Amino acid sequence: MEKPFSAACERNREPILNIMKDVISRDDRRLLEIGAGTGQHAVYFAPAFPWLEWHPTDVSANLLGMKLWFNEARVSNIKPPVRLDVSKDDFPKLKFDLVFTANTFHIMHWKECKSLIKLLGHRLREGSRVMIYGPFKYDGLFTSASNEEFDQQLKLRDPLCGIRAFEDVNNGMIKNGFELVSDYEMPANNRLLVYKRLKFSK
Numbered sequence: 722m723e724k725p726f727s728a729a730c731e732r733n734r735e736p737i738l739n740i741m742k743d744v745i746s747r748d749d750r751r752l753l754e755i756g757a758g759t760g761q762h763a764v765y766f767a768p769a770f771p772w773l774e775w776h777p778t779d780v781s782a783n784l785l786g787m788k789l790w791f792n793e794a795r796v797s798n799i800k801p802p803v804r805l806d807v808s809k810d811d812f813p814k815l816k817f818d819l820v821f822t823a824n825t826f827h828i829m830h831w832k833e834c835k836s837l838i839k840l841l842g843h844r845l846r847e848g849s850r851v852m853i854y855g856p857f858k859y860d861g862l863f864t865s866a867s868n869e870e871f872d873q874q875l876k877l878r879d880p881l882c883g884i885r886a887f888e889d890v891n892n893g894m895i896k897n898g899f900e901l902v903s904d905y906e907m908p909a910n911n912r913l914l915v916y917k918r919l920k921f922s923k
């Protein structure tokens with residue numbers, strides 16, 4: 722098998738890393754990456770936070786490909802990748818200070834996005850942060866013509882995929898115990914949403 726490659730990861734990694742440097746602190750111990758894809762993001766980001774354990778996950782079909790990246794890169798704080806299908810699996814039984822997920826909300830069906838949001842609410846402790854990167858719609862409008870085209874292409878392949886409404890994601894996160902800390906505008910009409918888990922009220 723050849724190492725999988727994502728050109729988008731190469732383009733977006735630097736601006737994402739710049740924001741991660743503000744979000745991730747020295748007190749953070751563990752980050753869970755959901756839908757880690759090729760593993761390129763983990764290979765680029767994890768060395769910038771050597772005190773942090775980086776736990777990459779994805780559906781089983783992607784684990785072999787990312788292992789090829791990890792075996793080659795030998796980044797000591799990247800943990801072996803594990804399967805996490807948000808509609809079937811729970812998080813690994815560990816406490817995570819951070820969750821990062823990039824370009825997953827428009828690929829997952831909305832039902833799966835809701836499962837992911839619920840999982841985050843159940844499993845993260847007060848103060849944990851969630852970083853969600855990707856394109857979103859606002860007030861029912863795409864933020865660019867290229868995002869609208871992208872949405873059409875996604876729906877041609879799978880009618881249940883598509884760029885999500887920021888308001889739906891945000892309402893789901895709030896309902897599950899989070900507050901929006903920042904909504905960063907990113908290159909190429911993407912966003913980076915940062916949420917913080919509030920105190921459990923139940």
Ligand SMILES: C[S@@+](CC[C@H](N)C(=O)[O-])C[C@H]1O[C@@H](n2cnc3c(N)ncnc32)[C@H](O)[C@@H]1O
Nearest residue numbers: 727756757758780805806807808823824825828
């Ligand atoms: C467009 S790729 C993004 C990969 C990587 N994060 C990146 O930015 O290049 C979408 C990812 O979401 C993952 N994904 C789709 N459905 C999923 C699910 N139900 N649970 C977990 N991951 C899922 C896919 O396997 C894929 O790796």
